[in-house]
Amino acid sequence: MSKEPVAVVGIGQTRHVAARRDVSIAGLVREAAGRALDDAGLTWADVEAVVIGKAPDFFEGVMMPELYLADALGAVGKPMLRVHTAGSVGGSTALVAANLVAARVHRTVLTLAFEKQSESNAMWGLSLPIPFQQPLLAGAGGFFAPHVRAYMRRSGAPDSIGSLVAYKDRRNALKNPYAHLHEHDITLEKVQSSPMLWDPIRYSETCPSSDGACAMVLTDRTGAARSPRPPAWMLGGAMRSEPTLFAGKDFVSPRAGKDCAADVYRQAGISDPRRDIDAAEIYVPFSWYEPMWLENLGFADEGEGWKLTEAGVTELDGDLPVNMSGGVLSTNPIGASGMIRFAEAALQVRGQAGEHQVDGARRVLGHAYGGGSQFFSMWLVGDRPPSS
Amino acid sequence: MTREIAVVAFAQTAHRRTSDELSEVEMLMPVLHEVLERTGLKTADIGFTCSGSSDYLAGRAFSFTLALDGVGAWPPISESHVEMDGAWALYEAWTKLLTGDADTALVYSYGKSSPGPVRDVLTRQLDPYYVAPLWPDPVALAALQAQALIDAGETDEPALAAVAARNRAAASSNSHAQLRGSIPQGDYLVRPLRTGDCPPIGDGAAAVILATGERARELCARPAWIRGIDHRIEAHGLGVRDLTDSPSTRLAAEKAGAFERPVDTAELHAPFTSQEVILRKALRLDDSVTVNPSGGALAAHPIMAAGLIRVGEAAARIHRGESDRALAHATSGPCLQQNLVAVLEGDPR
Numbered sequence: 001m002s003k004e005p006v007a008v009v010g011i012g013q014t015r016h017v018a019a020r021r022d023v024s025i026a027g028l029v030r031e032a033a034g035r036a037l038d039d040a041g042l043t044w045a046d047v048e049a050v051v052i053g054k055a056p057d058f059f060e061g062v063m064m065p066e067l068y069l070a071d072a073l074g075a076v077g078k079p080m081l082r083v084h085t086a087g088s089v090g091g092s093t094a095l096v097a098a099n100l101v102a103a104r105v106h107r108t109v110l111t112l113a114f115e116k117q118s119e120s121n122a123m124w125g126l127s128l129p130i131p132f133q134q135p136l137l138a139g140a141g142g143f144f145a146p147h148v149r150a151y152m153r154r155s156g157a158p159d160s161i162g163s164l165v166a167y168k169d170r171r172n173a174l175k176n177p178y179a180h181l182h183e184h185d186i187t188l189e190k191v192q193s194s195p196m197l198w199d200p201i202r203y204s205e206t207c208p209s210s211d212g213a214c215a216m217v218l219t220d221r222t223g224a225a226r227s228p229r230p231p232a233w234m235l236g237g238a239m240r241s242e243p244t245l246f247a248g249k250d251f252v253s254p255r256a257g258k259d260c261a262a263d264v265y266r267q268a269g270i271s272d273p274r275r276d277i278d279a280a281e282i283y284v285p286f287s288w289y290e291p292m293w294l295e296n297l298g299f300a301d302e303g304e305g306w307k308l309t310e311a312g313v314t315e316l317d318g319d320l321p322v323n324m325s326g327g328v329l330s331t332n333p334i335g336a337s338g339m340i341r342f343a344e345a346a347l348q349v350r351g352q353a354g355e356h357q358v359d360g361a362r363r364v365l366g367h368a369y370g371g372g373s374q375f376f377s378m379w380l381v382g383d384r385p386p387s388s
Numbered sequence: 389m390t391r392e393i394a395v396v397a398f399a400q401t402a403h404r405r406t407s408d409e410l411s412e413v414e415m416l417m418p419v420l421h422e423v424l425e426r427t428g429l430k431t432a433d434i435g436f437t438c439s440g441s442s443d444y445l446a447g448r449a450f451s452f453t454l455a456l457d458g459v460g461a462w463p464p465i466s467e468s469h470v471e472m473d474g475a476w477a478l479y480e481a482w483t484k485l486l487t488g489d490a491d492t493a494l495v496y497s498y499g500k501s502s503p504g505p506v507r508d509v510l511t512r513q514l515d516p517y518y519v520a521p522l523w524p525d526p527v528a529l530a531a532l533q534a535q536a537l538i539d540a541g542e543t544d545e546p547a548l549a550a551v552a553a554r555n556r557a558a559a560s561s562n563s564h565a566q567l568r569g570s571i572p573q574g575d576y577l578v579r580p581l582r583t584g585d586c587p588p589i590g591d592g593a594a595a596v597i598l599a600t601g602e603r604a605r606e607l608c609a610r611p612a613w614i615r616g617i618d619h620r621i622e623a624h625g626l627g628v629r630d631l632t633d634s635p636s637t638r639l640a641a642e643k644a645g646a647f648e649r650p651v652d653t654a655e656l657h658a659p660f661t662s663q664e665v666i667l668r669k670a671l672r673l674d675d676s677v678t679v680n681p682s683g684g685a686l687a688a689h690p691i692m693a694a695g696l697i698r699v700g701e702a703a704a705r706i707h708r709g710e711s712d713r714a715l716a717h718a719t720s721g722p723c724l725q726q727n728l729v730a731v732l733e734g735d736p737r
Binding site for chain 2: 062081095100256
């Protein structure tokens with residue numbers, strides 16, 4: 001049996017900031033959803049179902065907020081699904097929505113992910129003590145720093161790589177009006193002299209805490225034909241999960257990430273990702289994850305990812321631009337961060353990315369991960385529909 | 389042509405008032421083993437896995453990650469999670485099977501209501517700016533709904549007591565149920581609801597396996613084919629809803645094809661007696677239909693699993709040859725805000 005091709009015809013983001021005190025949670029999500037509908041030239045009545053995602057409910061202190069958000073998202077009388085797969089959730093949410101179209105259950109689906117971190121305290125939300133269970137070591141940085149160390153030791157990467165990534169992403173963010181951090185006076189020296197938080201991760205190599213939402217309108221072939229702007233076509237999409245902690249786990253390059261990428265490439269007919277993919281929006285919450293994921297995703301051999309970064313390959317004008325939008329390092333409404341990666345990939349192939357557009361981007365990867373580097377979701381979008 | 393998809397196996401815990409000695413994962417593990425054993429499948433044979441649970445019940449963020457460890461997700465698996473009742477995880481898995489990306493799916497859900505004051509916890513589901521600060525709990529909200537129903541002349545307290553008695557009598561043959569047999573209706577908890585009109589507070593888990601076409605026939609002597617499944621949500625604000633009706637249930641049932649032919653069995657996720665009255669009306673169930681032969685949510689109500697259990701119980705009756713066409717219903721949110729309906733059928737005999 002064949003799947004219905006899935007097209008992205010509408011994308012909407014909020015301007016991401018530390019605290020959106022001017023809107024409620026409902027106001028925030030409605031803003032992004034409204035922009036996605038405008039982009040698609042559709043109205044609320046055209047939406048058949050809503051798929052919403054966000055990271056833990058403790059981040060806003062609302063249990064299952066989709067119930068309260070049903071009215072704001074025009075979901076009354078429609079199906080509404082709520083996805084939660086930790087940090088990868090923004091990507092997973094888009095894929096669950098895409099499956100509704102691919103399976104021909106619905107023709108047009110609104111998918112949205114958000115986080116309003118200013119409503120509470122994410123560090124606290126992640127650190128609730130539970131008896132007999134391993135704590136997450138005071139937020140995410142403490143968990144990931146040892147794995148960055150392991151990567152540096154394994155690959156022999158020089159200490160400077162992380163700061164290069166941060167410097168690049170923060171400069172890219174200056175070209176993206178929706179990005180949270182706009183550091184106009186950023187220099188490499190400023191990144192390198194910022195305080196050490198979790199050695200080897202410096203303050204300027206970490207993501208901010210943002211309020212924000214991202215929405216997309218996904219539709220079928222018929223819907224795409226009516227789209228006022230060029231659609232982005234999903235050429236492949238997959239999720240993979242593996243356990244949090246076990247003796248055989250490779251935290252530097254988890255197998256779930258490799259398997260997920262391999263599945264996406266197989267669907268999209270990609271044999272050499274470095275050659276066949278034009279750009280990538282990769283989930284990099286700490287700068288060193290750029291070279292690490294370049295290897296995990298097959299863009300570089302093991303131990304070689306940092307060389308691409310060092311050579312400027314991943315710069316906006318490089319041969320394989322990575323995080324043209326400024327990435328998670330510049331904008332991190334956690335639950336939405338994955339969907340922003342997916343949406344930015346789609347913006348690129350639609351030619352709608354504005355100042356951070358990569359010329360001639362035809363096939364772009366969107367990537368998200370979560371938990372203890374255990375949940376992965378990815379999609380590859382292109383400017384033409386899948387060939388089969 | 390649409391793929392045929394069936395529930396081929398179901399397992400659940402014995403639901404209990406407390407399970408202090410068990411973590412959520414320990415509670416879930418035997419159920420996962422049991423449902424896999426029923427089909428002879430191993431974790432690595434499953435094409436897609438999807439679960440439903442709630443961080444707020446667990447009292448910690450990312451609580452589902454540890455359950456995944458229990459599944460034994462190695463080599464890595466294709467997997468997802470909804471922060472909803474497991475019935476919606478089943479819906480996501482059904483969609484995935486429809487795309488042709490997988491032929492089998494494992495769906496599970498679990499919830500422990502015992503560690504905290506669950507009536508208080510559930511108030512956190514409400515509009516966080518205008519309603520949640522008032523802490524109206526689910527029993528109080530259900531009581532508003534019950535009173536509206538009585539005022540509309542749709543039921544009365546003796547009729548509600550009869551609903552409770554019938555469900556709990558049915559539960560006497562369900563070894564998994566928490567409350568079984570003849571149980572006094574008790575005192576008022578929140579007027580007009582008495583203890584007997586309300587669900588027990590309890591812990592539990594459930595799991596089902598789905599399979600497509602011929603695969604389903606290999607794994608199960610009499611698969612419970614999902615002929616239709618749909619879910620709909622209503623407005624959150626109680627003031628804009630007619631609490632005596634459930635239009636979202638009616639619409640979901642219509643889309644799932646429930647009204648095309650009569651069903652012989654219905655498993656309704658009605659935690660409060662008054663909600664069964666509403667659901668029976670929305671689903672046009674008359675006395676010829678066996679409603680809640682398991683005892684329903686009034687006999688065991690592990691939050692996040694109770695809806696999936698309704699699908700599992702309906703499917704198990706088809707597996708056993710006790711039903712040919714069954715309806716399963718799940719609900720979420722205050723006063724039946726969100727509802728899912730599945731129609732299951734066995735092969736003709």
